[in-house]
Amino acid sequence: MSLVWHSIKLPPNEIYLDKLLRCGQAFRWVKNDNIWSSTLNNRVVFLRQIEDQLEYASLTSLKENSPKVKKLQPKLEEEIQDDVLGLISDYLNLQISIVQLYKDWASKDAHFAKVSAAFAGIRMLQQDPWETLISFICSSNNNVKRISKMCHALCLEYGDFIVEYAGTKYYTFPTPDQLASRASEASLRELGFGYRARYVYETSKMLADDKALFMQLHSMRSSNFTDEQVHEFLLQFKGVGPKVADCVALMSLNRHSLVPIDTHVLQFARRDYSYKFRGRSNATLSSAMYVDMKRFFVEKWGGYAGWAHSVLFTRDLKLE
DNA sequence: AAAGCAAGGTATACC
């Protein structure tokens, strides 16, 4: 089984995989032999960059690629590849150019102008809302390494096997039904989820038991809802507070201006922007201060403040 | 080698 590569012309300052796929937006991308891979829906996606080319390939289960299906629909293979391009374009948000956004942020913000050059190509992914919700419930008081480990464990234990390639077995991210029926709080604790086991299980159960709620979660991408409505909607899930709600809204529900305030943002707001809340430097982050700091960055960066935040967040992570 | 500590916070109990 060999990969069939396709190419998109896209310079590294529009997308830089080596940082983007490790900067804590998504937790299931792995790099092997210079190729990044993960699964989207029930498909394995491979990505690599060579100069100005972003290349992609994909594999899926034999079931979908069966000779019977191919025979009935000769064009299927081509159509599948079109789908893959669409899938990847959506996931990577390729309809939005970040080069112009970087210039815009740099013109408004001297600090951004000074430090962003070394962090070019950090864009916002548009991920699956359900996976993003669970992933960021796992992120509380946690680190990227363990969050990744937990997300992989969910797929391995409760997802479906897709295909094996180059010695790696790929699994889907489990659906709410799968998680609610196959997992339990106890089994999740055994997998090392700690106190987040209950949150993950209860959120799965809520969405498995209420299909309308699951549909509603996905419908939150619609511009019919305000950022505030999306934020409030997400707070109903166990283990979701203001920060996680903003992450899910920004990274999976098109809420480009939301800036999730976490320990890193708190740090660089004070260190690099002399941010002070009502003239005082409070030690802990109150809800009033949370809201105020979000407003501070939206006023500074504008409608894509959440995207700008991701650049500085990546810088603060100190990858490598 | 053992202890200490921080890691993309949230829920809960109190004032």
Added chain:
DNA sequence: GGTATACCTTGCTTT
């Protein structure tokens, strides 16, 4: 409205 505390685990840093 606002602030203090417990909470699981892991990997890295400090003794």
